[in-house]
Amino acid sequence: MKIIKTTLLALTLSAVPFSAAVAMNGTEIIEKIADAISWKSETIDVGEIPQGKPHAIKFEFTNTTSKPVLITNVKAACGCTATDYSKTAIAPGKMGYVNATYNAAAQGAFTKSVTVTTSDTNQPKVLTFKGKVNPK
Known part of the structure; x- marks a missing residue:
């Protein structure tokens, strides 16, 4: 049981930086489209x-x-x-x-x-x- 909890915690923590990176890249794309000649x-x-x-x-x-x-x-x-x-x-x-x-x-x-x-x-x-x- 302890192994399952540790594995779930590790998976949850590894997904947090990924979702933050996607949100940041989405914002950068919107800014790039807005900033154009x-x-x-x-x-x-x-x-x-x-x-x-x-x-x-x-x-x-x-x-x-x-x-x-x-x-x-x-x-x-x-x-x-x-x-x-x-x-x-x-x-x-x-x-x-x-x-x-x-x-x-x-x-x-x-x-x-x-x-x-x-x-x-x-x-x-x-x-x-x-x-x-x-x-x-």
């Missing part, structure tokens, strides 16, 4: 653009977190798009940008993307722009 637009339709002339697209965001946010990586989906972005940390409440310059070499409709990673999350954000390239 806000993009003005994640998809931009540039309309019709002329062939052979690079076209710049600007994605803007506001830092809605309580701490500075830094863009850590920006990657275009193809070599036809060059990128530029805010290189310094964006203070809470301030705006930052990601620029994509599309080399409109081929005629026709297009949809391109740029993937952005920031210091506030490990989940990259995919920004998209689309339009149609008209002949010269």
